[in-house]
Amino acid sequence: MRDMRYADALHAALLDEMRRDDSVVVFGEDVGVYGGVFKVTRGLQAEFGDSRVRDTPIAEQAIAGMAIGAAMVGLKPVAEIMYVDFLPLTLDQLINQASIMHYVWAGQVTLPFVLRTQGGAGTGGGAQHSKSLEAIVAHVPGLKVVMPATPADAKGLLTAAIRDPNPVIFIEHKALYNTRGPVPDGEHVVPIGPAAIARPGTDATIVANSRMVLESLEAAGELAAEGISAEVIDARTPRPLDTATILASVQKTNRAVVVNEGWRTGGLGAEISALIAEEAFDFLDAPVARLGGLDRPIPYSEPLEAEVLPDAARIAAAVRKLL
Amino acid sequence: MRVVRLIEEGLVERFREGRIRGPIHTCDGQEAVGIGVTAVLERQDLITSTHRGHAHFIGKGLDPGRVLAEIFGKETGYCRGRAGHMLIASAEHGLLGGSAIVGGALPIAIGQALGFQVQGSDRVVVPFFGDGAAHIGMFHEALNIAGLWKLPVVFVCEHNEYGLTVHARHQSPVEDIAVRAEGYGMPGIKVDGNDAVAVYRAAADAVAGARRGEGPTLIEAKTYRMTGFSTSDQGGYQPEKEMAAWRSRDPIRRLRRALAKALAKGRLDALDGEAGETVAQAFAYAEDSPLPPAEEAYAEEFAPPRGPHA
Ligand SMILES: Cc1ncc(C[n+]2csc(CCOP(=O)(O)OP(=O)(O)O)c2C)c(N)n1
Ligand SMILES: [Mg+2]
Numbered sequence: 001m002r003d004m005r006y007a008d009a010l011h012a013a014l015l016d017e018m019r020r021d022d023s024v025v026v027f028g029e030d031v032g033v034y035g036g037v038f039k040v041t042r043g044l045q046a047e048f049g050d051s052r053v054r055d056t057p058i059a060e061q062a063i064a065g066m067a068i069g070a071a072m073v074g075l076k077p078v079a080e081i082m083y084v085d086f087l088p089l090t091l092d093q094l095i096n097q098a099s100i101m102h103y104v105w106a107g108q109v110t111l112p113f114v115l116r117t118q119g120g121a122g123t124g125g126g127a128q129h130s131k132s133l134e135a136i137v138a139h140v141p142g143l144k145v146v147m148p149a150t151p152a153d154a155k156g157l158l159t160a161a162i163r164d165p166n167p168v169i170f171i172e173h174k175a176l177y178n179t180r181g182p183v184p185d186g187e188h189v190v191p192i193g194p195a196a197i198a199r200p201g202t203d204a205t206i207v208a209n210s211r212m213v214l215e216s217l218e219a220a221g222e223l224a225a226e227g228i229s230a231e232v233i234d235a236r237t238p239r240p241l242d243t244a245t246i247l248a249s250v251q252k253t254n255r256a257v258v259v260n261e262g263w264r265t266g267g268l269g270a271e272i273s274a275l276i277a278e279e280a281f282d283f284l285d286a287p288v289a290r291l292g293g294l295d296r297p298i299p300y301s302e303p304l305e306a307e308v309l310p311d312a313a314r315i316a317a318a319v320r321k322l323l
Numbered sequence: 324m325r326v327v328r329l330i331e332e333g334l335v336e337r338f339r340e341g342r343i344r345g346p347i348h349t350c351d352g353q354e355a356v357g358i359g360v361t362a363v364l365e366r367q368d369l370i371t372s373t374h375r376g377h378a379h380f381i382g383k384g385l386d387p388g389r390v391l392a393e394i395f396g397k398e399t400g401y402c403r404g405r406a407g408h409m410l411i412a413s414a415e416h417g418l419l420g421g422s423a424i425v426g427g428a429l430p431i432a433i434g435q436a437l438g439f440q441v442q443g444s445d446r447v448v449v450p451f452f453g454d455g456a457a458h459i460g461m462f463h464e465a466l467n468i469a470g471l472w473k474l475p476v477v478f479v480c481e482h483n484e485y486g487l488t489v490h491a492r493h494q495s496p497v498e499d500i501a502v503r504a505e506g507y508g509m510p511g512i513k514v515d516g517n518d519a520v521a522v523y524r525a526a527a528d529a530v531a532g533a534r535r536g537e538g539p540t541l542i543e544a545k546t547y548r549m550t551g552f553s554t555s556d557q558g559g560y561q562p563e564k565e566m567a568a569w570r571s572r573d574p575i576r577r578l579r580r581a582l583a584k585a586l587a588k589g590r591l592d593a594l595d596g597e598a599g600e601t602v603a604q605a606f607a608y609a610e611d612s613p614l615p616p617a618e619e620a621y622a623e624e625f626a627p628p629r630g631p632h633a
Contacts, residue, residue, distance in 0.1 A: 025441055051441055057471065062464035065430020066437055069448075072419055073369070073438035092461075096424045097431060101412075102626050106403040108414040110626040141624050165626040240625075 002185055007177040009151040010040045010116075013158035014078065016187070018048055021076065024162060027054040028063055028080030028116075037082055038118065038177055064090035064115060068098050068167075071113040076162055084119030084133050084171055091136070098167040099142030110165040114158070118172040120211055120261055121309055125174070127297035130305070132210075132262035137169045138238035138271075144168045144192055145238040149213035151181040153236055156190030164192060173211045195242035197249070201231035204255040204319045207246055207272050209235045212259045218312035223319055230319055238268050246272065247280050254285040255322040259310050264292030286322040291315060324354040324519065324575050325598040327378045330387060333606055334394065334408075338554045344396060345407050348375040352517070352549035355574035356481050358382045359522030360449060360542075363530050364417070369435050371428035371450040372421040374409045375481075375548070379451055383416050387601060391609035399612040403619065425486075426452060426459035429478075433465045436474035436539075447475045447533045449526075455486025457500045463507075466541065470508035473538030477529040480541065481516060483548045488560045504541035516544030517574040520581060549573070 004012070018024045026041055026048075032055035035042030045053035056063055060081060067079040081087055087094075094115070101109055121130035138145045144166050148154040154172070161168040198213055199220050208216040213234045220230040231249050235241060250256045256276050258269040273288045294308035331349040338347050350357065357378025361370065364383070372379040380390050385401065393400025394408040401413045412420025419435070422428040432450035439446045456462055457480055469476045480500050484491055497503070504511025514525040522544055529540035547569035551558055579591060 054472075057464070057467055059464035059468060061461050062430045062433065062468050065427075065461070065465070066434030066468070069431040069434020069436070070438040070441070071434075072431070073435050073442075073446075075438045075441060077434075092424060092427060093430060097422065097427060100410075101420075103622060103624065104402060104405045104410055105412040105414075105420060106401075106405055106622075107626070108402070108412055109419060144625065163629070165629055 001182040003180055004151045004183045005177065006151045006154050006172075006179050006181070007038060007040055009155040009183050010158055010172065011042065012183070013155045013162070014041060014044060017159060017162045018044065018052070023074060024076045024078065025052045025070065026078045026080070027056050027066065029056055029058055029082050031055060031080050036080065038174065040116075041080065060086050060089035061093055064093035065097070067113040067115060068093060068111055071111040072109050077113045078162060079113065079115050081115060081117040083129050084117045085128050085131050087117055087133055087137070090115070094137065094143060094167070094169070095140050099140045102166065103142060111167050112165045114161045114168045114170050116170045116172065118174050120173040120175055121298050121305055122175040122211070124300060124302065124305065126300040130298040132260070132293065134171055134238050135262050135267045138268060142167070143239060145171065146192055147171045147173070147210040147236055147238060149176065149198070149210055149234050149236060151179070152183045152188070153190055153196070155183050156188045157192065157236065159187075159189045160192050163189070168192065171210070175211055179214070192237050193240050193242055195245040196234040196236060197245070198232040198234045199230070201229040201253065203229045203253055204257060204322055205231050205233060205246070205249040205253045206257045206259060206315060206319065207233045207235055208259040209238065209268070210261060212261050212310060215310065215312045216259055216315055219315035219319065222312065222316045228319065228323065235272065241271070243275055243279070246275065250276050250280045251283045254283055255319075256284070257289045257291065257315060257318045257322065259291045259315055261293055261309060263295050264290065265295050267292050289318040289322060291318055324358050324378070324578065325595055326387060326601055327354045327358065327381050328575060329598060329602040330381070330391065330605070331377055333602060335554055343394060345409070346553040346555040347408060348553045349550055350375045350378050350548065352569060352573065353481055353483055353546045354378045355519035355522050355578065356479065356516045356544040356546055357451065359519045360451075360479050360526040362523055363526040364447070364449065366417055367446050369417045369419055369432075369446065369448045371432045371448070372411070372418065373428070373451055373453060374421075374423045375453070376409075376411065376421050376451070380411060380418060383418050385413050385416050385418065387605035388608035391605050392612045395609045395612070396614060397609060397612040398615040399608070404615045426456035426461040428452070429456070429461050429465035433469045433474055433476055436469065436476045437472070439475055440472070445475075445534045447477060447530050449477045449479055449530070451479050451481060453486065454480060454482040454484070454491050454500060455494065457503065458486075458494055466503070466507040466509070466539075469539040473536065475533040475536070476539040477526065477533055478539060478541045479526070480543045481546055482543055483546050485548070485552070485561070487552050499543060501541060501543040509539045509541055511541045511543065513543050513545065516546030517572045517577060519574060519578045
């Protein structure tokens with residue numbers, strides 16, 4: 001085990017996979033000479049050259065399309081979209097092209113590419129640099145959506161994403177890049193699909209992902225001091241979603257709080273709440289509680305931004321209300 | 324070209340009889356572009372196509388029977404009936420693939436070309452697209468990057484004067500799409516799209532250059548769709564005089580006249596007969612093929628993993 005920053009764990013995954021497999025290429029805005037605006041791709045162009053690591057023009061539709069085309073002919077592109085807020089520019093390529101090809105072309109092609117991006121609020125990025133848009137892509141069959149919360153998952157899931165024969169939208173969180181945690185030495189692959197039990201508990205289940213896992217763990221810590229045992233599930237791959245782990249937990253605890261940073265209406269939390277209501281209704285001792293971002297653009301000013309986001313205090317309060 | 328024309332005539336007839344689900348977009352009048360360009364390509368070269376792709380499919384060597392089976396939604400179609408006539412792909416023939424999002428295949432085509440460049444391969448990619456697609460953002464992003472990185476692509480714009488019902492003069496401030504090539508650092512070639520030989524020559528030069536690593540070319544083939552946008556088109560916007568003028572330039576009749584000088588008497592009629600026979604067999608194959616069972620809708624969402632060390 002090695003203590004690593006989340007951003008360094010991502011960098012390590014890219015470095016290892018590019019060394020292992022010549023077909024892995026990296027392109028996107030500012031990823032080459034500069035090494036990415038969050039420095040995740042630093043040094044890659046120096047080691048692997050400017051054919052495999054390319055700075056692109058500011059052209060998100062082309063970046064997404066090139067990932068599809070290059071994957072189709074045998075490369076394993078890891079393309080970067082600087083902010084998830086720019087993902088809407090790629091949606092035609094993702095939704096009308098990448099997501100349909102394996103199925104509609106009856107398995108004639110596979111598309112082993114990763115679209116790395118980062119989202120989330122908490123750093124004063126304002127309404128066009130702070131959103132959480134995973135629900136938009138997680139809605140689409142044929143796309144995998146991955147959101148690591150810890151450095152270990154950052155490395156292990158990115159490695160799995162690069163090796164996966166399907167399009168993977170890999171959404172990092174800008175406020176997690178400087179967080180630290182243990183990462184296993186050597187090859188470390190975390191399969192895409194299974195959720196993680198971030199903290200076991202018996203009285204209530206908190207289902208979260210990305211930075212909200214950290215807030216949920218903090219809430220669980222507070223609750224433990226009050227004698228309440230909360231289980232935290234990290235639903236780290238919104239698609240495919242590990243429904244079995246979520247349901248098994250709720251069947252055990254009989255209470256559920258679902259937390260997402262994205263907008264509450266029509267968000268991932270709505271999907272997970274509906275899942276629990278449909279499949280575990282008889283086990284519930286209280287209604288499912290659903291926390292999400294306030295349905296507003298993310299405001300810039302610090303007290304306003306803090307107000308629109310779920311946090312540990314609100315999560316703990318939601319759990320207390322169920323008991 | 325004759326095979327393509329006969330296929331489309333047969334499709335339109337069957338659509339009218341209610342035997343085909345989707346509308347059919349014919350390329351009648353434009354066959355020389357798809358056939359002339361694909362004649363230059365090797366099997367391992369790739370093309371991307373559009374909603375108007377019958378000449379591209381046949382030119383790239385797909386079996387007419389399986390193309391038609393796909394259009395009839397049959398199990399024996401290239402995509403087992405899941406694609407229909409606008410989205411057909413055949414990896415083994417280098418058709419990857421059809422797309423009904425105007426301009427949507429252009430970013431993918433340059434990605435394929437990027438792949439070939441990184442791999443050091445001499446394969447070439449030819450995306451076909453309409454004049455309407457030249458006004459969408461993806462066109463400009465794709466040409467810019469292809470020009471910048473000297474990717475092995477030959478962009479082929481089939482300028483048939485209309486984007487759906489709106490004439491090009493109401494869609495673009497410039498008459499020729501080819502002039503845009505200069506802004507993206509590549510040659511822009513204008514060619515008579517109803518002259519199969521001229522198309523072939525222009526494509527041969529451009530493809531050879533791309534293969535040698537000299538970068539992309541934009542070819543603009545001036546042509547015309549003789550019977551409207553699709554089988555759903557109610558008409559009324561193409562002036563009769565304009566249509567008549569283009570009908571007199573039918574690319575099949577022009578090629579026939581050119582070939583008549585070179586081929587022995589009777590040979591052309593024999594070829595026409597063979598084309599008719601091919602198409603009749605293709606329709607029979609497609610119509611006799613079974614529909615896919617409904618359970619096939621549940622086919623896997625994702626490609627299976629290739630193991631941890633893929
Ligand atoms: C992005 C997008 N916008 C609109 C349409 C509807 N549409 C289908 S074909 C077409 C016209 C395309 O014109 P052009 O590219 O010149 O092709 P042509 O039909 O003339 O061959 C339009 C507007 C579409 N399919 N995709
Ligand atoms: Mg047109």
